Amino acid sequence: MAVQRLNCVGEVCPKPVISTLKKMKSLAVGDVLVVETDNIASVKNVSEWAKKKGLPVQTEEIAPGEWEVYIEKK
């Protein structure tokens, strides 16, 4: 199990979703991708995408206006 990070801080839609989709392909099953973003719209659409894909996902606001989205590849 490995943790990979994707830094999307400062990026606006639709960039974070595109990058997340690309990055997820390079993960092995059981790995976790952490998407770092400060765009609330991206938090919403990245986590919704994962949820609809049936992947375990969690979001947390780690600092004012900064979020991390955790997605496990299955």
Place this chain on the structure above:
Amino acid sequence: MSEAIMAAKKEAKRRKKKNQAPWGLVVLIFAIIVALLFLPQKNLAFSWVIGLSFGFVLQRASLCFLSGFSELIITGNTSLVRAIIIAIFIGSIGFAFLQYTTLTQTSVLIGYVGPVGVHTVVGALLFGLGMVIAGACSSGTIMRIGEGFLLQIVVLIGFMIGAFWGARDYGWWHDKFIAGAPAIHLPQVMGWPLAIFIQLAVLIFIYFALLKYEEKRF
């Protein structure tokens, strides 16, 4: 909860969250003062209050139109576009009532009914393309400026330049395309009952078609 995610969460570099609600109170007081200031001019006061609630709802529900449309294409997630369809559906019902009553009482057509033609196609294509390149739509720009994005101030400057340029060229577009283009108000073409029925039926159809499309993509 997934154990892998639990482990990953331990690495998060958390910073303490400051309570910004007092600043919210300052903004609220400012908003009320402005509303009172414009009270003698009812139209301006109403516009201000409606603008406030508009921006509040956009941000709270994070209704970024661009993210909705681009997701429709990139991931196939349609929940945001479906929310916009709901907004149009509800709007249509209210607009129909308001348009019908003012039209019969004062014979003035309210709302936005514009000429449709080549210029609409070109303008819409440019808008859609520009939106993705800039990473913001018009509603996104105003709510992101509120969120503190400096980038969106640049988009706003670009927006102002482009709108200025477009308005300057408007005469040319008008002579070539807009003057000959009809403004089609559906109820005046097919009558109110049919227009309302068709529009609402089409919106419902689009809603469920989007649901089906989403099921297929996921």
Place this chain on the structure above:
Amino acid sequence: MKKNKLYSYGTVFGKVWPYWLGGILLGIINIFSLAFTGKPLRITSGFLYWAVGIYEFFGGKVADWYYFQDVYHKPVLQKSFFINDTSLLVIGAVTGALLSVFLASSFKVRKIKNPKQLIFALIGGIIMGYGTRIAMGCNIGAFLSGISSFSAHGWVFGLFMLVGVWLGVQIINKYQI
């Protein structure tokens, strides 16, 4: 796990509302806008008025532009380009968003990442702005309010805006912007 109550402060202001709720409220606000101000929701005309206001401040003249001969845009010439209903609606929306962010304690000054982002924001903005003038509106004015007004131009705008977005996504994917 701690569960928030439905009407607690945290649920109303701390969390993001679901899209559908935002959609319902947006539709209602649009109806209020038409009922109480006589015009539906719109944004980009406000941006234009500011640009024109700045231009006039530096001595430019726009009164003879064809654009301002239009019945819809002519009244603004008699008023101020900064204090008018559209302008207040847009500034109100920015203020409303700011209020919402503060109540959620999520405000942060988000810096521009690199010069490339800045250039694309500017170019994209210019393309969008030009498009709104000839298509008579943006996502809000032409698409949301146009279709709600039973106008054919709203439907056409929506369709080709989607084509434009598709094109833009292809470009971004190809050139890794």
